[in-house]
Amino acid sequence: MPEFFEQKQIATPGDLLAEGDYVAGENTYIEGKKVYASRTGLVEYNNKNVSIVALKAFYIPKPGDMVIGTVVDVGFNGWTIDLNGPYQAFLKPSDVLSRPFKPQKDELSQVLGVGDLVVAKIVSYDRTHDPQITVAEPGLGKITRGQVVKVTPTKVPRVIGKKGSMISMIKQETGCQIILGLNGVVLVTGKTPEEEQAALLAIQKIEEESHTTGLTDRITQMLRSEKSKRGAVKNE
Amino acid sequence: MNDKPERLIDKKGLRLDGRKPDQMRPVKLEVGVIPAADGSAYIEQGKNKILVGVYGPREAHPKHLALQDRLVLKCRYHMAPFSVQERKSPAPSRREVELSKVIREALEPAIFTELYPRTMVDLTIEVLQADGGTRCASISAASLALADSGLPMRDLVVACAAGKADDKIVLDLMDEEDKLGSADVPVALMPSLNAITLLQMDGKLSQDEFERAVSLAIDGCKQIYLLQKDALKAKYKNVKAEGEE
Numbered sequence: 001m002p003e004f005f006e007q008k009q010i011a012t013p014g015d016l017l018a019e020g021d022y023v024a025g026e027n028t029y030i031e032g033k034k035v036y037a038s039r040t041g042l043v044e045y046n047n048k049n050v051s052i053v054a055l056k057a058f059y060i061p062k063p064g065d066m067v068i069g070t071v072v073d074v075g076f077n078g079w080t081i082d083l084n085g086p087y088q089a090f091l092k093p094s095d096v097l098s099r100p101f102k103p104q105k106d107e108l109s110q111v112l113g114v115g116d117l118v119v120a121k122i123v124s125y126d127r128t129h130d131p132q133i134t135v136a137e138p139g140l141g142k143i144t145r146g147q148v149v150k151v152t153p154t155k156v157p158r159v160i161g162k163k164g165s166m167i168s169m170i171k172q173e174t175g176c177q178i179i180l181g182l183n184g185v186v187l188v189t190g191k192t193p194e195e196e197q198a199a200l201l202a203i204q205k206i207e208e209e210s211h212t213t214g215l216t217d218r219i220t221q222m223l224r225s226e227k228s229k230r231g232a233v234k235n236e
Numbered sequence: 237m238n239d240k241p242e243r244l245i246d247k248k249g250l251r252l253d254g255r256k257p258d259q260m261r262p263v264k265l266e267v268g269v270i271p272a273a274d275g276s277a278y279i280e281q282g283k284n285k286i287l288v289g290v291y292g293p294r295e296a297h298p299k300h301l302a303l304q305d306r307l308v309l310k311c312r313y314h315m316a317p318f319s320v321q322e323r324k325s326p327a328p329s330r331r332e333v334e335l336s337k338v339i340r341e342a343l344e345p346a347i348f349t350e351l352y353p354r355t356m357v358d359l360t361i362e363v364l365q366a367d368g369g370t371r372c373a374s375i376s377a378a379s380l381a382l383a384d385s386g387l388p389m390r391d392l393v394v395a396c397a398a399g400k401a402d403d404k405i406v407l408d409l410m411d412e413e414d415k416l417g418s419a420d421v422p423v424a425l426m427p428s429l430n431a432i433t434l435l436q437m438d439g440k441l442s443q444d445e446f447e448r449a450v451s452l453a454i455d456g457c458k459q460i461y462l463l464q465k466d467a468l469k470a471k472y473k474n475v476k477a478e479g480e481e
């Protein structure tokens with residue numbers, strides 16, 4: 001039963017990855033006994049499971065996911081939220097107000113306006129209905145400060161790193177708080193804009209070089225040299 | 237400028253631009269050329285220069301175009317007014333509307349449309365310079381742009397034309413051969429699956445000639461397929477090289 005690629009080699013859509021008794025994992029599909037790639041990415045063989053870690057993809061909602069969305073429309077009975085993916089989510093007012101919603105009394109646009117960012121959780125989604133989200137949980141809600149950066153959703157695990165090594169390193173080196181939306185939107189809040197900028201640069205570098213090895217070390221190095229540069233400016 | 241050449245193939249068996257009958261024009265492919273688009277590609281095939289942008293999948297606009305069971309691919313093939321010798325009106329012509337449809341139908345079999353119902357993908361093809369065989373070059377570039385956007389695909393779609401000029405079957409017709417030659421057969425192919433997604437014929441060919449033209453076009457497709465794969469990988473390979481210094 002042959003495998004036609006090496007571990008972590010780049011494959012493109014249509015590449016024949018394996019033939020025989022294999023299971024088609026993520027970003028692959030099976031036709032007869034042949035497993036083909038359906039996205040550009042790095043091939044992974046795991047026993048009989050063949051999958052691809054996509055280098056570019058878009059976000060498909062999953063109930064329970066924490067995401068960061070942008071308000072794109074204020075309607076009569078709720079908000080439409082853009083999740084950086086094909087489907088726009090709906091947010092109910094009772095979740096935001098934490099009390100029953102009275103259309104006569106409450107002006108929705110004063111609570112959340114177009115362009116506001118919210119940290120939210122997916123409540124429900126299937127292919128026949130647009131996702132529903134909620135902010136009625138601790139840690140969720142409107143974002144008041146910080147900066148956001150977008151990465152390809154499939155690279156979020158890379159930003160977290162092995163057992164959170166990457167993300168905790170960035171937090172430590174920059175002193176920023178980082179909230180990772182699974183839809184690929186990342187919120188960075190720090191004490192100074194410079195700190196935030198450093199963290200954003202690091203995350204952008206991860207996005208660009210996610211498929212290379214020894215990334216954590218390089219990012220650490222980069223952050224440290226940035227830090228010493230900033231230190232030098234301050235001391236002048 | 238518009239002097240008609242006496243013959244399309246000279247005594248040595250070479251074509252107007254010095255190619256052999258079974259030789260393609262040089263092809264250059266690039267991916268990710270439009271940062272604002274979700275996916276993009278640029279192709280140069282001989283004097284053809286075509287830019288393709290992909291937006292989506294996203295909510296369908298206007299909403300009534302959305303389908304409940306699958307994704308809608310919206311395709312616009314457009315030639316820039318300066319893409320040909322005589323200024324072309326920028327309004328979509330009959331030919332462009334038809335080519336938009338033909339290109340869409342050549343690409344759709346490669347997309348898992350059933351995975352993303354109620355959404356739409358906008359595909360914009362802009363021909364900056366035309367020199368025959370733009371539909372084929374557009375398909376090759378468009379499938380690359382779709383793959384670049386992260387849309388799952390069964391295979392890349394490649395297209396190439398073959399035809400007949402001066403009673404000889406030739407590969408990858410250019411403008412003069414298309415206009416003065418006697419037949420043109422564009423073929424679009426998903427090479428890994430060995431499936432043809434577009435097959436047209438314009439002109440007259442015997443059955444034997446037709447079969448030779450199709451197999452020649454398929455050979456041409458396979459050459460471009462390798463370039464397509466390289467172009468997709470090149471986007472990430474460059475980064476890899478930098479990162480490992």
